[in-house]
Amino acid sequence: MSQPVLTVRGLCKRFPAGGDRFVNAVNHVDLSIARGETLGMVGESGSGKSTLGRVILRLSEPTRGSIEFDGQDITKMPKGRVRPLRRDMQMVFQDPWSALNPRMRIRDLIGEPLKLHMRLSRSERDDRIEALARRVNLSNAYLNRTPANLSGGQLQRVCIARAIATEPKLIVLDEPTSSLDLSVRAGILELLNEICRESRAALLFISHDLGTVRMISDRIAVLYLGEVVEQGRAEALFENPSHPYTQALLSAHLPADPMVKVNRHVLEGEVPSPIALPSGCKFHTRCPVAIDRCRSDVPEVHQVPTGQHARCLRIPDGGNIYHRKQTA
Amino acid sequence: MTLLAVKDLHTHFVSRDADNRVRVAKALNGVSFSLDAGRTLGIVGETGAGKSLTAQSVVGLLRPPARIVSGSVIFEGQELTNMPAAELNDLRGGDIAMVVQNPRTSLDPLTRVGEQLVRLHQVHTGGPQALSQQRALEMMEAVGIPDPLSRARSWPHELSGGMAQRVLLAMALMNDPKLLIADEPTTGLDVTVQAQILDLLRDLTAQFNMATMMITHDLGVVAHFCDDIAVMFAGSIVESGPVPDVFAEPAHPYTRSLINATPERFRMGEKRTLGGQPPDLYNLPLGCTLQSRCTYASDTCKATVPNVEIAPGHLALCHFAGQLAEKQPVKDQASRNHA
16 A cells, blocks of 8 residues: 555544533544545544544644644644645535535636636636536536535535545545435445546545445544544445444444344443543443443554454453344 | 325415416325324435425425315324314324424423423323323333433433434324324434434334334335335325335336435446436426436326336336336436536
8 A cells, every 4th residue: 555645643632611621522543544545434423523524634723643644744834834735635515505605606616726726827727627527527507607506416516626626635525425315425426436546535534324434435434432443444344343332333324225134232322421531441331341441441452353443442352242243 | 094094195385486477386296195003104205305295284284385285184084184273283293293303493492391291291181280290201211311300301402412302202202192203303313323213213103003104315214114115206106115125126217226326235336327406396297207317218208107006005106117127228317417
């Protein structure tokens, strides 16, 4: 595998919550993404997925840890020096309606990053805008319209065209298909997959939809309370989830096929508050296989035989497995 | 026994344009289905297909300019479409309960949740206040709210999404409903919470022998939670039948492409047949509403579409229902650019 585009080490982000209390949104995250690779990040609401995506792009300042992008440490880099780097790192947001200026024409929206980051003559830029629109399967007829005249799927295509306009090395996609209908979703995923292969851009795909993530990702990281509890190749992680939380998450997922039997292990209770994180393993309050030691000891990351890395005390003693996949 | 029978329901939005000409949006076009006690029907379709409108038409919650222009809704032998509002109010919240997508906007923010449950019970059954309070605590317990006594004193804003949805469910159960209409009850929730709520709904449906009408766009929920499925497109049920049959042998091209677009069936790089604009409800084409998007469409599709029964209880609104396997697509995703 080639040199990673992005390497994140020990990244933390906390927000003040009044007094001397803090919301610990992201806790000691390590991850890396190589060129042409798609890393899927899954987790429930409040798990810190979106915050992590924003901190990685320095849209939000990290509290601790380091972010290395394309060989440069950007953790403490002054804003003014990060700006030119934005050409190489782009983002697509969940809600295309609020991500696009409603008063601008589609042509100008797609042209905006070109104007900011590339020196192009007017005709060169127009050519490029049209090529980008073609690339995202958007008819040229829409270029002179405003966002209000386009459907959600079309607007998300515009957002993608904006993100790929400057040929970035990293694109962070925060729930890009969550607001779209199933019928439109498949097309957007297919487009992203093509773009990733053609441009060799690294994608960080943030989503809570396990089916979608499985479809598009090479590797998957599972987030719980701001911590990566398990990380590994997509297929291995889906076939043999090793962290009890991953197991519970996957078992709660309902495949759209009545013939696939699901072996449900519904988690009790709710996610603890990120203001008062549980001691020891953060998952011990809901974990079905927790032992006394899980309350006090912070688990190390272990590699399991199927290749994933998981943060669970019970991996060495084999007590981490309570969910076995059943096939009908 | 049939609890709810909807027959040939047409709901239109009648308005006037800038030139004062009457415009009619045909939002529901002959929706028919029936639901037996203890069964769960999943209604799926894309945004604007008429899923929620069907529910609103059934319980008489339509607001102008929407109105039912023809068809009937029979609940336990009573016709609901022309029932006086006062009688309908007795049914709604009583024998017919509804749970909607966004639990927090459905609760009164200025009333403690326990009080809201009590009020609903009082309105329908009267009786001593203490009895209603007792009932409220029981229902909160039944839907798995821990420590109901203290939770009853919570304000709606103090509840998490999953907890608020449970409160709404408890509210729906207050008066022993016979029919539960759940409009996207788990859409805003995380998968683990969704699993909790669905398991709960399943238990309650069995326990109280309720019929459930589940509106969703998540085929996974339908596949594992519902007995029957109805697929809607442009205000019509294009295919309906028992869940295993429809998933195994989708007979309508729309259902087929919908199922093929799910992550389980979808393969990257395969030719897709889905996508495209929904038809203009003000100006529906003659014959099949899917024809501009359908890869099997031919001139035949301009004629009135038959509702074909492929197997017992499995219906599809298509000229070629049941023959798709031997038929070749005649055009190659013409509307791909407009997805």
